Amino acid sequence: MSKHTDVLDNVIIKFAGDSGDGMQLTGNQFTNTTALFGNDLSTFPDFPAEIRAPQGTLAGVSGFQLHFGSVEIYTPGDHCDVLVVMNSAALKANLTYLRKGGTIIANIDGFDPKNLRLAGYADGKNPLEDGTLEGFNVIQLDVSKMTRHALEDSGLGTKEIDRAKNMFVLGFLYWMYNRPMEFTVRFLEEKFKSKPDILAANLKVLKAGYYFGDTREEFTTRYSVGPAKMPPGIYRNIMGNQATAIGLVVASEKSGLPIFYGSYPITPASDILHELSRYKNFGVRTFQAEDEIAAICSAIGASFGGQLGVTASSGPGIALKMEAMGLAHMLELPLIICDIQRGGPSTGLPTKTEQADLLQALYGRNSEAPMPVLAAATPSDCFYTIFEACRIAIEFMTPIIFLSDGYIANGAEPWQFPKSSDMPEIKVNFLKEKNAGDKFLPYKRDEKLSRPWAVPGTKGLEHRIGGIEKQHETGNISYEPLNHEFMVKLRAEKVERVADFIPLQKLDSGNDKGKLLILGWGSTYGAIKSACIKARAEGLDVSHAHVRYMKPLPKNLGEILYNFEHVLIPEMNTGQFIKVIRDKYLIPAEGFNKVQGIPFTATEILEKIKEVLKK
Amino acid sequence: MEPTQAPEKFTSKDLITDQDVRWCPGCGDYSILKQAQTIVPDLGLARENIVFISGIGCSSRFPYYMETYGMHSIHGRATAVASGLKASRPELSVWIVTGDGDGLSIGGNHMIHLLRRNFNVNVLLFNNQIYGLTKGQYSPTSEEGKVTKSTPMGSVDHPFNPIALCLGADGTFAARSMDRDPKHLQAMLRRAYDHKGTSFLEIYQNCNVFNDGAFEVYTEKTSKKNETLFLEHGKPLIFGDTGNKGIKLDGFIPVVVDIPEGSSPNDLWIHDERDRLKANILARFFDNPSKPNHYPRPFGVFYVEDRYCYEDRMGDQITQVLSQKGKGKLDDLLRGKEIWEIQ
Ligand code: SF4
Numbered sequence: 001m002s003k004h005t006d007v008l009d010n011v012i013i014k015f016a017g018d019s020g021d022g023m024q025l026t027g028n029q030f031t032n033t034t035a036l037f038g039n040d041l042s043t044f045p046d047f048p049a050e051i052r053a054p055q056g057t058l059a060g061v062s063g064f065q066l067h068f069g070s071v072e073i074y075t076p077g078d079h080c081d082v083l084v085v086m087n088s089a090a091l092k093a094n095l096t097y098l099r100k101g102g103t104i105i106a107n108i109d110g111f112d113p114k115n116l117r118l119a120g121y122a123d124g125k126n127p128l129e130d131g132t133l134e135g136f137n138v139i140q141l142d143v144s145k146m147t148r149h150a151l152e153d154s155g156l157g158t159k160e161i162d163r164a165k166n167m168f169v170l171g172f173l174y175w176m177y178n179r180p181m182e183f184t185v186r187f188l189e190e191k192f193k194s195k196p197d198i199l200a201a202n203l204k205v206l207k208a209g210y211y212f213g214d215t216r217e218e219f220t221t222r223y224s225v226g227p228a229k230m231p232p233g234i235y236r237n238i239m240g241n242q243a244t245a246i247g248l249v250v251a252s253e254k255s256g257l258p259i260f261y262g263s264y265p266i267t268p269a270s271d272i273l274h275e276l277s278r279y280k281n282f283g284v285r286t287f288q289a290e291d292e293i294a295a296i297c298s299a300i301g302a303s304f305g306g307q308l309g310v311t312a313s314s315g316p317g318i319a320l321k322m323e324a325m326g327l328a329h330m331l332e333l334p335l336i337i338c339d340i341q342r343g344g345p346s347t348g349l350p351t352k353t354e355q356a357d358l359l360q361a362l363y364g365r366n367s368e369a370p371m372p373v374l375a376a377a378t379p380s381d382c383f384y385t386i387f388e389a390c391r392i393a394i395e396f397m398t399p400i401i402f403l404s405d406g407y408i409a410n411g412a413e414p415w416q417f418p419k420s421s422d423m424p425e426i427k428v429n430f431l432k433e434k435n436a437g438d439k440f441l442p443y444k445r446d447e448k449l450s451r452p453w454a455v456p457g458t459k460g461l462e463h464r465i466g467g468i469e470k471q472h473e474t475g476n477i478s479y480e481p482l483n484h485e486f487m488v489k490l491r492a493e494k495v496e497r498v499a500d501f502i503p504l505q506k507l508d509s510g511n512d513k514g515k516l517l518i519l520g521w522g523s524t525y526g527a528i529k530s531a532c533i534k535a536r537a538e539g540l541d542v543s544h545a546h547v548r549y550m551k552p553l554p555k556n557l558g559e560i561l562y563n564f565e566h567v568l569i570p571e572m573n574t575g576q577f578i579k580v581i582r583d584k585y586l587i588p589a590e591g592f593n594k595v596q597g598i599p600f601t602a603t604e605i606l607e608k609i610k611e612v613l614k615k
Numbered sequence: 616m617e618p619t620q621a622p623e624k625f626t627s628k629d630l631i632t633d634q635d636v637r638w639c640p641g642c643g644d645y646s647i648l649k650q651a652q653t654i655v656p657d658l659g660l661a662r663e664n665i666v667f668i669s670g671i672g673c674s675s676r677f678p679y680y681m682e683t684y685g686m687h688s689i690h691g692r693a694t695a696v697a698s699g700l701k702a703s704r705p706e707l708s709v710w711i712v713t714g715d716g717d718g719l720s721i722g723g724n725h726m727i728h729l730l731r732r733n734f735n736v737n738v739l740l741f742n743n744q745i746y747g748l749t750k751g752q753y754s755p756t757s758e759e760g761k762v763t764k765s766t767p768m769g770s771v772d773h774p775f776n777p778i779a780l781c782l783g784a785d786g787t788f789a790a791r792s793m794d795r796d797p798k799h800l801q802a803m804l805r806r807a808y809d810h811k812g813t814s815f816l817e818i819y820q821n822c823n824v825f826n827d828g829a830f831e832v833y834t835e836k837t838s839k840k841n842e843t844l845f846l847e848h849g850k851p852l853i854f855g856d857t858g859n860k861g862i863k864l865d866g867f868i869p870v871v872v873d874i875p876e877g878s879s880p881n882d883l884w885i886h887d888e889r890d891r892l893k894a895n896i897l898a899r900f901f902d903n904p905s906k907p908n909h910y911p912r913p914f915g916v917f918y919v920e921d922r923y924c925y926e927d928r929m930g931d932q933i934t935q936v937l938s939q940k941g942k943g944k945l946d947d948l949l950r951g952k953e954i955w956e957i958q
Contacts, residue, residue: 036955183953232958236951246948253945260703280936282943285703285929289695290728297692297725298699301668304686305704327689420945456684456700456707459623459663464632464678466687467671476634477679 005178005222010069012077013173016094017086017110018055019048019062022166027064028412029170033183034068035237035414038227041068042526043412044076044599049267049350056110056118061093070226074526076411078601084169086110086143089119091127103137105169109144139219141212143168150208154201164205171209178224181206231416238415240408241268243382244312244338245275249282250383251390252308255426258283260302261310262295267350268406269312269340292320296337300324303333304465306430306455308390312338314406315357316347319364326365327467328399329491332443332451335398336389341405343597352597353407355522356573361401362551362580368488370495372396373550375403377525380415382408385548391426392498397450403550405572407599408523430455442475448501449494496552505554510536510543516612517564519589521547521577524570524600531605542609550577558585566612568592570605622661627652629662632682643794643820644673647741648680650800655683658808660708667710668697670717673748674741674820677712691722694729694738698925701734705926708808709736715756716746719775723755730784732925733812739804740777740817745826758903763825777817778917779898782891787812787920789894791913793819795834799845799914806916812924832904833912842904846897846915851883854911862910869896869910886915894918 013030017023024045031043046063053060067077079099085091087110098104111128127133128140147168151161174181184206192199213219252259261284263273277286285302289295296311303309313321318339328335341357343349361373372392376385386402393400431452434440442463443451454461463475469487471478478484508525509532510517520528525546532544545560547553561567561581567589569578575591582589592608594600630652638644655665665683669675671690678685684707688696693711701709711718711729718726718740729738745763746752752765756777760769781789788810792803800818807814819830832838844854844862852862853874861883863870874880887893894917902909 032953036953038955038957227957230957232956234950234954234956236954238951249943249948250945258703260699262699279943279948280933281940282948283933285933287699287702287929289698290724293692294695294698294725294728297688297695298702300688301686301696301699301701302703304696305700305707307703309699323689324692331686417949417951420949456666456704457663459661462663462683462685464681464685464687466678467689468687 003220003222005224007224007226009071009225010067010073011082011177011223011225012065012067012080013082013084014063014065014080014094014097015084015169016061016063016090017166018090019051019053019060020055021062021086022163023062023064023086026166026170027066029184029187030173030179031066031412032187032237033174033179034066035235036183037179039068039070039225040073040228040230040414041066041412042073042076043067044407045410046598047351054118056087056089056115058089058093058119061090063090063094068225070228072228072230074529075599075602078603084173086165086169087119088115088121088127092119092121098136100135101137103139104133105139105141105172107143107165107169108140109142141169141172146208146212147205150205151201154197154204156197156201160198161201164202167202167205168209168212171206172213175210175213176219176222178222181210230414233416235414235416237412238380238383238417239410239412240376240379240382240404241271241340241410242275243380243415244386244402244404244409245272245279247383247386248276248308248310248336248390249279249284250420250423251387251426252282252284253420254423255308255390255394255428257306257308257394257428259285259310260299260307261286261312262289262298262302263287263312264289264292264295264317266292266314266317268342268409269314269317269338271409272312272338272340292317293324296321296324299335300328300331300333303328303335304331304455306453308336308394309334310336310338312340314340314342314350315344315360318357318360322364323366325371325399326367326369329365329369329371330467331465332397332491333399333453334393336386336393336400336402338386338402338404340409341403349597351406353405353523353599354572354595354597355405355524356576356595357403358550358573358576359579361403368492370492370551371399371401372495372498372552373401373403374548375522375550376408377522377546377548379408379411379413381525381548383415387423388548392501394426394428395450395501396448396494396498397453398495403522405523429453430458431461432458434460441473443470444473449490449497499552499555502549502554504556505545505547505560507560508544508546509533511541512543512560513563514543515541515564516543516566516568516609517561518542518544518605518609519547519561519567519569519577519581520544521550521571524572527600527602527605528570530602531609534602534606535609540609540613542613553584561585561587566590566615568608568612570594570600570608572599622659622664625656625662627656630655630682632680634679636680637676638673639824641823642673643743643822644677644741646794646797647739647800647818647820648677650797651739651804652681654801654804654808658708664706665708665710666700667712668693668700669712670714670722671748672714672717672746673822674712674714675717691717691720692725693717694722694725697736698725698729698732698734701736702926702929705735705930709734711736711738713738713740715740715742715744715754715777719777719780720755727780727784730781730786730813730815733787733922734926735811735813735924737807737814738816739807740815741820742777742817743820743822743826744829745822747822747825751825776898776901779895779901781815782895782898782918786815787922788814789898789917790815790915791817791819791917793830793834793914794821796914803915810919812920812922833914842911844900844911844913846886846913846917848886848888848916851885853883867896869900871910888916888919891918891920
């Protein structure tokens with residue numbers, strides 16, 4: 001039988017298996033190959049909190065969803081078209097995410113009685129055989145057997161052989177979706193440079209998977225997803241945490257301030273530490289501190305010394321840093337605090353995503369200690385947002401919070417990256433001499449209400465700063481009641497004044513007046529955007545604005561809001577931004593909330609749009 | 616390279632700020648400030664390169680009274696702030712001023728990590744065995760059974776032995792001095808400065824308001840000679856009114872022996888600052904002085920060790936990468952490893 005190729009405009013694949021099955025690696029390989037092929041894409045890695053949860057169980061299932069297409073892609077997709085399952089637990093955990101009529105590629109080795117039992121299937125029940133999967137297109141592969149077969153002469157032990165299983169699946173999918181294998185070949189050559197026998201084994205199994213599809217008669221259909229019509233230019237693939245790290249380095253170079261990064265390991269922020277620790281040739285200093293508090297305090301020390309002090313964490317760590325953030329607010333030193341949000345409260349859902357730290361970021365410190373807050377919308381937007389955070393922190397001599405979350409931190413998308421010359425310089429003015437005749441006033445302010453940065457080593461500007469309330473301009477300790485009130489308001493006013501130096505809010509899509517505005521922030525961007533496109537295609541009157549500057553809010557945001565009959569605010573929390581909006585603009589905005597540790601789907605938002613417009 | 620200029624000279628007077636010193640009259644902190652202001656001008660440092668960082672507590676007001684750079688940070692965290700500053704600006708002379716509550720209770724974690732990392736900084740731990748600023752609760756160095764506002768029936772906490780803690784955390788310099796002995800305190804401050812690595816100097820400091828006389832037996836003329844043991848490198852351990860008592864080691868057991876007048880016994884323990892094992896024994900001379908047959912309390916340098924400093928290795932790694940790879944190029948970083956073009 002001859003093989004034919006179907007042309008599709010987008011496909012969603014979910015790879016699922018045991019956390020030891022290498023599904024993240026497989027997903028990433030397919031993603032990078034697909035990116036290089038020119039598809040637009042979006043990914044969603046979804047892994048368990050335990051590094052090696054009990055094998056074969058539902059708790060141990062690790063997933064990676066990839067949405068790619070020849071059309072523009074904004075989300076990892078709602079329901080997948082293809083579900084790759086390495087064992088029965090992976091099927092059980094993910095079947096609900098497969099669309100009707102979708103394809104299941106099942107490794108039958110993972111459906112033996114032991115695996116079925118571990119996955120919680122009743123005795124003697126096997127979903128591959130009992131009709132559960134009726135209506136789906138099921139492809140059964142004995143991946144283990146074929147991998148072992150391919151490597152029988154390799155001289156490797158069974159354990160090492162079995163570790164190459166995921167390459168068989170990857171090869172098979174490369175065949176099925178007409179992808180070249182070169183990227184993965186290069187990757188493997190690099191990875192196993194010093195282990196030639198493992199390299200040879202992986203390459204052999206990868207190709208075996210590919211040729212298996214090619215030669216076996218039962219596989220008749222291949223799919224082709226052409227390159228996307230994205231704006232012309234040079235692209236790379238980028239994950240949010242990577243973009244954050246790169247953005248920091250670019251801001252460091254553009255400001256001439258070396259980075260000092262104080263951090264304590266925490267999911268999902270640690271990758272920024274890993275990434276930055278590799279950039280020592282940009283003068284980056286990374287300090288793995290003894291705890292979250294030391295992490296931020298060491299960054300404050302570095303900022304005092306005239307560096308770009310940065311710290312990052314996730315919700316629980318940010319909670320620990322709050323007192324020191326108050327100190328930074330009081331000292332008025334530039335400091336970048338990255339909160340890569342995850343599911344909470346407490347330890348919560350460490351590897352899942354959430355947007356529930358907004359109120360913590362806005363109001364978390366003792367007393368009145370406001371600071372600017374910026375939120376990134378997509379993986380590549382992390383780059384621009386963190387760069388902007390650095391600019392504001394330096395220009396305004398203020399700590400600033402950068403919000404990202406597990407979804408975009410680990411998610412990937414193609415990025416038409418800028419040239420370094422496209423990025424603006426960030427001006428730093430270290431004070432070199434006294435600023436008030438023969439006196440130095442460390443808290444004298446400029447038109448931004450920003451104070452001078454006089455760093456140790458500067459002759460004649462010796463001074464002391466601290467967390468105690470200070471007298472206006474001199475910075476001397478002051479317990480004077482009216483001075484305190486004045487200073488509290490002055491520091492708050494400085495933060496508000498940032499609004500004069502940021503862009504006005506724009507609509508992302510839709511008319512600037514109308515029935516419904518979706519007001520989003522952070523990682524809900526892709527889902528809202530997709531839903532709005534679909535809604536307008538159905539003739540619905542809906543617009544979308546996405547806020548990056550969470551504090552201070554853009555000056556024209558109110559005008560935009562007042563132009564719509566309804567304002568809907570989707571958030572992955574129980575309603576936080578909505579409190580801010582209702583409080584500030586006194587409008588009856590409506591919330592749409594999801595706190596399941598997983599992002600919104602475009603469909604969910606579309607349904608909600610319809611519901612609101614029916615009212 | 617430009618010729619390095621000798622730093623401009625300054626005097627103790629130049630270190631006095633325009634702020635009123637607000638410690639209680641009679642507080643031991645005054646003496647410590649005075650001794651620091653006395654020795655700092657002689658260290659050959661440029662005043663602008665000196666930074667005092669403190670946490671919270673009575674002692675932590677110190678930076679406000681030193682005309683250098685300074686930061687009065689938050690409770691317990693001076694060590695962490697100083698770590699970041701020293702890591703990124705190794706050329707600065709960084710001094711940490713802390714107390715028994717600030718440095719050993721709320722900031723205990725940072726303290727031990729500072730010590731093991733061995734940043735080249737100086738820690739002045741003002742130990743008054745009480746919480747002064749919060750008006751008199753027992754501290755982690757208060758003796759067992761201490762009756763305070765928060766422990767009306769006596770504290771059930773067992774106290775820290777700061778020198779033993781420092782040695783336990785692999786500190787590379789451990790010394791003790793007292794507010795009431797200006798000469799010794801000055802000498803110890805100098806030694807702390809001279810040591811490259813984290814210099815941990817515990818200073819017995821009298822809080823005359825909430826814990827007056829806590830160290831009386833060591834500081835008062837009548838008892839000082841019998842209750843203290845001043846350590847000097849290469850010299851025998853001798854104490855007592857007329858130098859009439861000495862310490863001998865019987866295996867690992869220290870034994871107090873009488874020295875008959877006119878004799879100079881040759882089997883006394885000779886202090887060796889580089890001997891870690893013996894430093895640990897000395898650190899355990901920590902009995903409550905009211906106990907019979909207690910050892911005298913040692914003052915001076917217990918232990919010194921040369922070990923690499925964190926900031927140096929951190930800088931070395933950067934130099935190494937730069938020499939191997941050259942200065943990073945932003946456009947390469949932005950571009951990453953794999954790119955594709957859309958026409
Ligand atoms: S309370 Fe004690 S330690 Fe504090 S300033 Fe007064 S005397 Fe000194």
